[in-house]
Amino acid sequence: MTRFRRLFAEHLAPLVGSDVDSVAEQIGAPPKPDMGQLAFPCFPLAKERRSAPPKIAAELAEQLAGTEIPGIVAIKAVGPYVNAFVDGAAAARAVLPEVLGRGAAFGTHDGGGGAQVPVDFSSPNIAKPFGIHHLRSTVIGHALVGLLTASGYRPVGINHLGDWGTQFGQLLAIWEKKGDEERLTAEGIDYLLALYIEFNELKKDDPSLQDVARDRFKKLEDGDPECRRLWKLFRDVSLAEFERVYALLGIRFDDTRGESFYEDRMGAVLDELESKGLLKESDDATVVDLEEYELGVALVKKRDGSTLYLTRDLAAAQFRWDSYDFPRALYVVGAAQALHFAQMKKVLELMGRTWHDRVDHIPFGMMRFADRKMATRSGDIILLEDVLTEAIALAKETIVAGANEKGRENPDDLDELAHAIGVGAVVFNDLKNRRTRDVVFDWKQVLSFEGETGPYLQYTAARIGSMVAKAERAMSTVAVGTDEARTLAEGIDAAQLAGQDELRLVLAIDGLRESLDRAVTAAEPSLVADKLLEIAARFSTLYSNRDWKVLSDDEATTDARLALARATRQALVNGLDWLGIPVPARM
């Protein structure tokens, strides 16, 4: 679409007396396809020309009527707009060879220039179960890593584990009273959670426990061997459990150092803050006063001298800058922490870090729960692992029921298939909406496989796959992503794809690249998710039409439609891959 918009703008620009770029920017899409594919609004011209917009539109259309513009079949005034009608055959000729020629690389580019971009995501607190509320950061962050990769960056996925802080003091405090290593080995994280809950129960009657906890964290920070040993044990037990979830989701990190990694790097930060005169004592704690920037007061050291979240994040930011020299550093962390990151950026600025504005908090809305009955094995918490397992089980049921109904055998890769579908459903469900929205967890929605869902996209890709497998043509067997595929696609009879529905599909496929760029700029995976739904829907409309069969005796038609179908599949596969969603070969 971009290419035709450009072309249209080039011809319009001299007529309206402004440059091509600004004209191109004004060109939009008409509300209905029978009004054309491109629309130039004439309202802004009305004042300078002292004429009515529809009249101007008519004049411009008149002036362009005689001009041959490759790929554009007609230019008409439609009310106050000058609309261009893109030639479906030309669009197909332009787009399909590119998709089939580039294959898995279609839509991608190297605009990122190989720059490293740290992406801080998931980052669960150890010693606490991996709840469904961790899904958002985990899945959005993972998608951003994929999108950045597709844009030519080298993202560095960082799992900034919450493995340091007073919470471990709490755990150590209760451990002294009740700790049982055998139970820990047997029950794992559930036991840690139980201890944590018990600590908070006891604290209600005995508030002094919180002081004990703070003291134990201080001991931990000061290197007490027993505290260290226990802390490491808690960490290992937790990590082993998180790993199961990451395996289910197919996520791996480039770097899993947590907050504890920075314990010996905070001193330098504090010293620098001190030497730059940024520190202040306040109620016996050490703070950076940001009141004049309307960012409140940022605590960097507690009364007892131990450190805080911000202190560690400052050290981590510095470490990342030193390690990666990033054009941008992403923190996929809930919107509730907006103030924390604003403070962090401001402190970095005050420290003279020129790169402070490359630090980018990517907030997302909260996950809430409609009621408390949805709880699973650990009190009030819904475990992400349980949700995934449930989705996979339901996917399996669906596959088996479907096979039954059609009198077929179960597929031999049943479990693998169920896994891809179940996980795809859960992941896509989280990615399809703008990330800043709060979401209310709803089993029914998460486990839905129909409509605007991951399985819908997977299904669309899968049915194309098996249809193509039935065709016995060069166009169906040639490997995509090769020059041969490109050449074959260039050779199709594009006139076969000149219809309105085909054109809309081709333009949607062509739009994938633009959606990628917008998604990366805005750090918003849903923009790609939306485009994928559009592509799938446009294809499904064609595919369900009984008068539109891909495979037929007419070789020219068959090859043209095969090229279109394969391009559709490729676009879906690529986009889903960026989002971190697997695409099964068959469903």
Place this chain on the structure above:
RNA sequence: GUCCCCGUAGCUCAGCUGGAUAGAGCAUCGGAUUUCUAAUCCGACGGUCGCAGGUUCAAGUCCUGCCGGGGACGCCA
């Protein structure tokens, strides 16, 4: 109290830097399969875009105020 996010169809959401008759999915109702997978498709129903002002040729989109929901605001992370 101050600040941030959200408010669009019964439900869940799109709506690009303001542009034509506000679009999808789910739900409900009605259809479509002897031929490429019905996890699909087609159609119907369904909207004072929270409210009130303002800016503009043009406002769901920008500004102000108010209402409603969520969140943040020093010794948790």
